[in-house]
Amino acid sequence: MATVRLLTDDELSPEARAVFDDIRAVRQTEFVNNFWRALAHDPVTLKRTWESIKQVMGPGALDAKTKEMLYVAVSIAHGCNYCIHSHTAAARAKGMTEAEFAELIAIVGMASETNRIVTALGVEVDDEFKL
Amino acid sequence: MATVRLLTDDELSPEARAVFDDIRAVRQTEFVNNFWRALAHDPVTLKRTWESIKQVMGPGALDAKTKEMLYVAVSIAHGCNYCIHSHTAAARAKGMTEAEFAELIAIVGMASETNRIVTALGVEVDDEFKL
Amino acid sequence: MATVRLLTDDELSPEARAVFDDIRAVRQTEFVNNFWRALAHDPVTLKRTWESIKQVMGPGALDAKTKEMLYVAVSIAHGCNYCIHSHTAAARAKGMTEAEFAELIAIVGMASETNRIVTALGVEVDDEFKL
Amino acid sequence: MATVRLLTDDELSPEARAVFDDIRAVRQTEFVNNFWRALAHDPVTLKRTWESIKQVMGPGALDAKTKEMLYVAVSIAHGCNYCIHSHTAAARAKGMTEAEFAELIAIVGMASETNRIVTALGVEVDDEFKL
Amino acid sequence: MATVRLLTDDELSPEARAVFDDIRAVRQTEFVNNFWRALAHDPVTLKRTWESIKQVMGPGALDAKTKEMLYVAVSIAHGCNYCIHSHTAAARAKGMTEAEFAELIAIVGMASETNRIVTALGVEVDDEFKL
Amino acid sequence: MATVRLLTDDELSPEARAVFDDIRAVRQTEFVNNFWRALAHDPVTLKRTWESIKQVMGPGALDAKTKEMLYVAVSIAHGCNYCIHSHTAAARAKGMTEAEFAELIAIVGMASETNRIVTALGVEVDDEFKL
Incomplete structure (x- = not known):
C-alpha cells in the first residue's frame, strides 16, 4: 500500500531525472530503488535528501559498513x-557478515x-557520565 | 525522579552483591553505575540482565566500540x-572519537x-532487497 | 492480518448500529471504513471513540484540512x-493538494x-522558550 | 519545563471546576494532580478526557490493579x-506489590x-496465529 | 518480507535443536512458531532469549494471563x-476473554x-508521586 | 544533561560562525538557540541542517504557522x-493562538x-483508501 505512485524513468521531471542520473553515477548501477521513485514526485525534497545521504553516508571517520x-x-x-x-x-553489500548482522540484532534487542x-x-544520570 | 530508590552497597541482598562483585571484576573498577543500583531491588532480573549484557557486549564479530x-x-x-x-x-572509553560521535549523530538523524x-x-520493498 | 474480524452491517449490535447510523449521517456517505467495523465488537469503545473524533475533528479554531x-x-x-x-x-478530500502533502512529508522528515x-x-531548553 | 501554566483552583473556569469537583468526588480526595491542572486551560478536552478515563479505568472485566x-x-x-x-x-494504591512491579518491568523489557x-x-505471522 | 530465512527442523544446528526440544517440552506442543525459526540462525541469542522468556514469563507474582x-x-x-x-x-490460550481483550485495547488507546x-x-511530576 | 558542551560565539569555527550569521540574518534576531550551539561542534552537519530547515520551513504551499x-x-x-x-x-510567534494550540494537542492525543x-x-486498509 502506498500513498503515492512509484514513478518510472519516463515520468520523471528534468530535476528528478538529474538526481536519478547522479544516484546511478555514484552507486555505479542502473538500479534505482523504490524510495527514490516515490520521492520523485517532489524533486526539491528528492534532491535535498539525496545530497544529504551522500554527505552523511559518504567517506568520513566511520567506515561504510559501520555507517x-x-x-x-x-x-x-x-x-x-x-x-x-x-x-x-x-550493509551486506559493504561487507557485513551474517555473524555481524546477528550481533547487531542482539545489540538492538538488548x-x-x-x-x-x-x-x-x-534512573538519574550518574555524575560520572556528565561532561 | 525515580520509581525506586537506588541501593547502596550496604543494602544489597547476597544475590545482588554477587552480581555487583562480577560487574566490578569484569569492568575492573569499583564504580557501579545507577542503573544497576536501581535494578538491584530485583536480584533475578539484575543477574539475568548483567549476564545478557556480558554476552551481547562481550568479544565477538564486532569490536567493542562499534557495539x-x-x-x-x-x-x-x-x-x-x-x-x-x-x-x-x-563508547568514548572504548575509543570513539568526537568525529565518529558526530557522524553517529548525523546518521541517526538521517x-x-x-x-x-x-x-x-x-514504499514497497524492492524485489532486489528480498531474500 | 487482524486480531478481530471485521463486522458486516448485519452483525452489528443495536448499540453499534446506532453509531454506524451516526457516522453515515455526519459523513453523508454509506461507506463505513474498516476501523469502525473492527472496533464494533466493543460498542462502548466504538461510541466513545466516535464521539471523541466528532468533537476533536469537528469545527473549531483550526480548519478541517489542517486538522x-x-x-x-x-x-x-x-x-x-x-x-x-x-x-x-x-485530508485530500478536504482539500489538501499534492504540493501540501509533499511539504507535510518533508516537515515530518525534518x-x-x-x-x-x-x-x-x-540540549537544554533555552530560557527564552520557557513560560 | 512546561508549555502551559498549571492552574490553581481559583483560576478554573466554571466548566473546569465542575470536572475538578467530579474528580474529587470519584477519587474521594481533595488532591487533584498536575495533569488536570495543565489540561484545565481547555475545559472541553479536560471534560472529555476525564469522562473517558472514568469509563476506561472504571469497573469492568479487568480489575483496577491490572488496568x-x-x-x-x-x-x-x-x-x-x-x-x-x-x-x-x-497501581501501588490499588494493591500492586513491589514483586509485581518488578515483574511488570521485566516483562516490558523482555x-x-x-x-x-x-x-x-x-518474521511473518504464523498461520496458527491468524483468525 | 524477511531479512533471514526461516529454518526448518532439519536445518537446525545441534545447539538450536536443543532449544527447540526445550520449547516443545515446556509448551507441550510440537508447534514451534516462526520467531524461533528466524532466530535459530544465531543459536547463542536463540538460547539466551528462550531462557529469558522462560524466566520472565514463568510462574511468579503475576498470573500467566496478566503477563x-x-x-x-x-x-x-x-x-x-x-x-x-x-x-x-x-493470552487467549491462557484465558483472556474477548471482553478483557477489548478493555486492554481501550486502556492502551487511552x-x-x-x-x-x-x-x-x-507536566511536572507532583511531589505526591515522588518516592 | 548534555553529551556535548554548548559553544559560545567566541568558540565557533569560521564555518560555524558563517551559519550563525545566516541564522541571525534570516531570523532577524541576535538570539541563536541552544540547538545550534550544541550542533556547532560539527560545522558540516550544522550547515546542512540549517540549509534544510530553511528550505523545508520556508515559504511554500503551507503557511509558516501550519508548518x-x-x-x-x-x-x-x-x-x-x-x-x-x-x-x-x-508557532506562537507565527500566530498560533492558545485555542489552536489546545486543538493541536487534542488532535495529537486522539x-x-x-x-x-x-x-x-x-485493521486492513480499505480499498477505498488505496491509490
Missing part, C-alpha cells in the same frame, strides 16, 4: 520495514530492553 | 537519556528522517 | 499504515531528524 | 515519565527486546 | 504486528492519548 | 521536550489513541 549498520539499527527501532531491508542489503527498564525505573 | 555505538544509536531512537549518556561514555518519509509514502 | 494533516503527521511518527492511508484520504539529533546532544 | 499496570506498561514504552510516576502510584528482534528479522 | 496481556500492550505501543498476534494468541498530551503540556 | 504546528505535533509523538518547547514558541487501537486490531 550502514547504524542506519539499520535506527530503522529497526523506528519499525521501518522498507528501510531495514534496503539498508541491510546495503538496548531496547534496557532502554525501557531504565525509563521504568527513572 | 557501544550501535547501543547509543538505539538509545537515541528510543529517547532514553540515561542510556545515551552511559553508553556514549562507554535515518530518522528517511524512516518517516518512507513510512509516509508507504 | 487532518496534523492527524497524518502523528500517524506517520507512530508508524500506523492504516491511519496514514485513511487520514491522507480524508522534525524526525532534528528530534533525534536534539535528543542525542541532550 | 493500572497496563497503563504503566504503555507509558514506559512511550517514554512518558510523568505518566509512569502517576500510574505507578495509582517485550521490548523481542519486539525489535522480530522487526529486525521481519 | 501475556502486558506483553501485548507493549507490543502494540511498539507496533510489532507479529508480536501482537503471537502474544494475543497466547494511555497513548494521555501519554502524548502530558508530553505536549510538559 | 510549525506540524513540527510540534511530530515532536510530541517523538517525545522531544526541547523541540516541543522551541517549535511551540515558534491520533495517538486511534493509531494504537488500529495497530492492536490489525
